[in-house]
Amino acid sequence: MTQILDGKQTSIAIKDEMANQVRQYTTKGLRPPHLAAILVGDDGASQTYVANKEKASHEVGFTSSVYRYSANTSEEELLKAIEFLNNDDDIDGFIVQLPLPAQINEQKVINAISPEKDVDGFTPINIGRMVLGEDAFLPATPMGICSILKHYNIETTGKHCVVLGRSNIVGTPVANLLSRKGFDCTVTLCHSRTQNLPELTRQADILVVAIGKPEFVTADMVKDGAVLVDVGIHRIADESKKSGYRIIGDVKHGEVDAKCSWVTPVPGGVGPLTIVSLLQNTMKAYKKRFNL
Numbered sequence: 001m002t003q004i005l006d007g008k009q010t011s012i013a014i015k016d017e018m019a020n021q022v023r024q025y026t027t028k029g030l031r032p033p034h035l036a037a038i039l040v041g042d043d044g045a046s047q048t049y050v051a052n053k054e055k056a057s058h059e060v061g062f063t064s065s066v067y068r069y070s071a072n073t074s075e076e077e078l079l080k081a082i083e084f085l086n087n088d089d090d091i092d093g094f095i096v097q098l099p100l101p102a103q104i105n106e107q108k109v110i111n112a113i114s115p116e117k118d119v120d121g122f123t124p125i126n127i128g129r130m131v132l133g134e135d136a137f138l139p140a141t142p143m144g145i146c147s148i149l150k151h152y153n154i155e156t157t158g159k160h161c162v163v164l165g166r167s168n169i170v171g172t173p174v175a176n177l178l179s180r181k182g183f184d185c186t187v188t189l190c191h192s193r194t195q196n197l198p199e200l201t202r203q204a205d206i207l208v209v210a211i212g213k214p215e216f217v218t219a220d221m222v223k224d225g226a227v228l229v230d231v232g233i234h235r236i237a238d239e240s241k242k243s244g245y246r247i248i249g250d251v252k253h254g255e256v257d258a259k260c261s262w263v264t265p266v267p268g269g270v271g272p273l274t275i276v277s278l279l280q281n282t283m284k285a286y287k288k289r290f291n292l
């Protein structure tokens with residue numbers, strides 16, 4: 001029988017615990033943790049992501065602020081904003097919502113974020129620390145994937161994990177984390193130049209899909225009893241919905257789920273855990289600041 005890796009429920013459990021912790025600190029007279037976001041331009045998806053992060057921050061009692069800039073903001077102006085947030089003691093962590101407009105060099109902007117406030121875990125320092133197994137802010141989506149596997153006590157030791165996609169924010173770091181001591185998977189990392197992809201995915205005890213192609217993974221690509229983590233998020237027009245769209249993933253769940261032992265749904269799987277990881281990283285930065 002297929003069981004659900006329920007990201008929504010898992011995130012509620014983690015947020016409840018975090019809200020309790022925040023209450024304990026603020027009762028003692030400390031200010032609450034503060035997560036900030038820089039939002040450039042008016043991309044609809046980015047606005048939704050930032051709004052969701054704000055909502056989650058408020059749910060756990062964090063202070064949340066959003067610094068909004070127009071789409072024609074210069075790189076210099078954005079770097080100044082980052083410098084300001086780096087030096088603001090009232091902010092524990094911040095994110096720069098990606099993607100950025102074409103005139104701005106994303107990597108230059110990421111590199112300017114103080115590693116101690118980089119709660120997205122995107123700076124070279126945090127990525128280096130992660131790869132070395134040192135204390136680091138882990139990138140939010142890979143961290144969320146690890147959390148949900150742990151929450152449901154999914155056996156990972158010695159399992160063959162196939163990761164589809166090698167992006168810097170999902171595929172590459174999750175492959176790194178799952179191959180580490182503690183998870184102990186044997187990991188195969190696939191990308192657009194991989195040959196005989198279905199042959200490899202069919203060998204996966206744990207299949208993590210992050211390729212950004214709607215319903216790419218079909219039933220013939222999945223082994224019976226596999227644990228399936230679908231990271232993909234796509235908005236598809238759907239007249240029958242009040243919103244005018246529905247959300248689907250990188251996996252054709254209608255035909256694949258029945259073959260699996262465990263599955264993350266879309267929506268309600270990896271997405272909520274990504275936001276929770278951001279909150280956990282902010283809490284970690286806050287605790288460091290106040291030596292808690």
Ligand code: NAP
Pocket residue numbers: 141164165166167168169170171190191192193194197210211212213231232233234250270271274
């Ligand atoms: P990305 O940067 O576009 O990377 C996609 C990866 O998939 C690349 O490594 C690419 O290979 C590989 N790929 C593309 N087509 C392929 C094919 N036909 N066969 C094998 N590999 C292929 O995507 P991303 O940022 O990692 O995001 C992936 C998905 O996750 C998207 O749907 C995104 O919206 C979603 N996402 C969700 C969350 C969340 O919180 N749930 C967070 C982040 C992203 P090459 O490197 O060779 O080009």
